[in-house]
Amino acid sequence: MSPVIPGSVRDNGRPLPRQVEIIDVSPRDGLQNEPVLVSADKKKELILRLSKAGFRRIETTSFVHPKWVPQMADAEAIVAYCNQLGITYITLTPNLKALERALAADVPQIAVFIGASNAFNQKNVNRTTDESLAECEPLFARAKQRGLFVRAYVSTVWHCPYQGAVSYEEVDHVVKRFAELGADEIDLGDTNGQAHPQEVFERCQSLKEAYPRMPFVGHFHDTSKLALANVYAALLAGVDRFDASTGGLGGCPFSPGATGNVATEDVLAMLDKMGIHTGTYLDAETVSFARSLSTRI
Template sequence: MDKQLVITDVGPRDGLQNQPGILSVEQRLQLIAAIAAAGVSSIEVGSFVSPKAVPAMAGTDAVLASLPAGDLHYTVLIPNMRGYELARAAGARSVTMVLYASESMARKNVNMSIAEADEATAAILASAAADGIEVIATISVAFACPFDGATDPGVVRTSAARFLELGADRVVVADTIGAANPQQVRSLTAELVAEHGPGQLGCHFHDTRAMGLANVYAAVESGIRRFDSSIGGLGGCPFAPGASGNVATEDVVMMLEQMGFDTGIDLDALLRASDLAEELTGTAPGGRAKAWLKPWLAKRAG
């Protein structure tokens, strides 16, 4: 069994986009630096969406311009071709696109049908291939939609197959509103791994019903080795009623490391990043491990 895992911290984008307060570019860079200092090698640093729709993400071009060069993997969310063009102009080398497994979610998010959104995604994939830019395709509401109810797993499998064939570098299955249970996750991810192998797949879980970690575990058991999570469990979705925070990075790392997996992340430094996220946002951490980890790590160090 492959014991290496990759964690992408989405806190600086997914975590901040729904907070009541707006962080400055300098504060966002401070948070990104703290997450990177903990050994997180992949970070979603912002998005090129309309600042009118998501004011917290204004200035992502300045964030990208100020990030240190090196081996870290930075990605940004884009909603459409205009967002792609802005990301490319800002120097992004990786973009994340959202695909839709429900018609209502597509309409609410980008005012398109699934077919229209898929056509737009295909055009962006073609441009990205020509530009040498990585594309991560995230299938939203892959288990349930707040408007349309339960999602047909066949829709997710068809979408994953199509966009991998069109050139997406990775497909991420997202439980956008935290409605999935481990049995559903194990079933869908096992089918996807059997069809495509684990290398081009990832998962993104929210902790709305306190099943985020259980769902990570189920996906790991199916062979998934890439996961999104958010420092301090920050998160939500302005277009998905009921979506609470993402599963906390510190919770995911604690569980996986104690199971014998290697994330390459330093828990002490990660907790310092979580403290900073709490300080900057004024939001209590949504994760569960932090209160236990701090005294445990202090005792181990002593």
Template sequence: MFHWPDHVMIKEVGPRDGLQNEKIEVPFEDKVAWINLLSEAGYSYIEISSFVHPKWIPQLKDARQVASSIERKPGVTYAALVPNRKGLEAAVDTDVDEVSIFMSASDTHNKKNINKSIEETFPVLEEVVKEAKLEGKSVRGYVSTAFGCPYEGDVATDQVTMVCERLFGMGVDEVSIGDTIGVANPMQVDQKLTEWKKSLPIDQLAMHFHNTRGMALANVLVSLQHNITTFDAALGGLGGCPYAKGASGNLATDDLVYMLHRMGIETGIDEQKLKEAGNFIQNVLNKTLPSHQMQVMNKERV
């Protein structure tokens, strides 16, 4: 019998990773209202937007306005993705609590996503980390395509280890390892985490699963067995990857919370308020969200 943790931290990435892949641009006022609802639901961490150039992700072109307008609740970390020094300046100006940097474990995806090779990316990110630390910000690193690349296929475990070690060497506080195209399975997660634990600090790792093939919750269970207790998720299962065709939504926060709470694992999140926040963004997007909990809620209302 496995010893499950008493508490798991769920980092909500819906306002950034969820909305960046939507075809419509959600109005600024609705983004702010949604983030405020998420703050009331009991999260301790919400990724609110991304300070990337609007040409690349027009859905998040109002990042500065959003960051300046949300109602900040004490005890909640409000984070944003930054691609470079210019993005960091905007994040600092709007007093974001934590900045996230990002890159891929596969070179081809990294070039498609950032327009640089992996080796060319490290100096850019190192400058961001250094400046962010000088500004008193914590820094998170995202490593995409850790379980598979849409262009290269399998990604070697030691390649992911190398990228993570370089990020930790820069001074990042946590690395989120991503299954960007949703190809991971429980056995693969077990094998890779077994290897990664040999070189990487397990208490500074988070997992970022996509549910493209319905494996996300199963992969969470395996990760829990390896003492991973931080997971990224998006309410309703929103999201995907703009540069990975067919990569459907993130692990759904509401499904994850349902599972964890019934296993006796605390998250600090209020399920009723989570439903209210999910219903709000579902109405804004005018579409049914893919999570199982949203499906149940929609049927109950009929």
């Protein structure tokens, strides 16, 4: 259990965490949907700036096929640079072929993703949720055999752009299987940015109670301008890890209308005012540089 902040807000007996990890995802999730290619050199500069800002983990690239996400075609070059820097980073590996590329490049942490919504999953990877879960089994086994840290993304945890509302049972179905397969953390995605604080609190609280040993990560998009409020709601439910994107970069190619991730600088400012330690300091120059990489802001 996280230590208590003296005089901190409590909800159902849970204190707010005193320390929170912010994982900056701007190099991968932030840039993946950019229509104009960002050079590898600029991505490297962003990663270097983030590493100097104190982020313990950064999501830097994806081994998805360039046909589907051209922005990630330079994955090997980005990974080689991250290894040169000696930082801890996460790469997305949507299938076994992608995992083998990641293993050959010597990555320390990988991420897989499955939509709790069947409709979203079929639009994203042309598989049902159950088909994707079955395909994850050998991927997890191979990754664990090599001693990799595995992050498991659950997309559309609250709402789906194609299905609408997503039930707790649909989410639990994916979370339970990820836990059984040995996920080291499970990332809860408000993929199209339609969640509101009450439902975020309730779902995070239910999942924390059902899986007390599983570290959960909050991943909120700001489509409805509620991402920061949703971070706070998840904090109240006991979540102490959050994805964020410097400059608010982001968007999902398979979620029409979804805007950027919650801005890292906004999350850091809120947590600092609340007396919650993150160990990071993001200067205005880095935020400005990140925003300069986007044509969508």
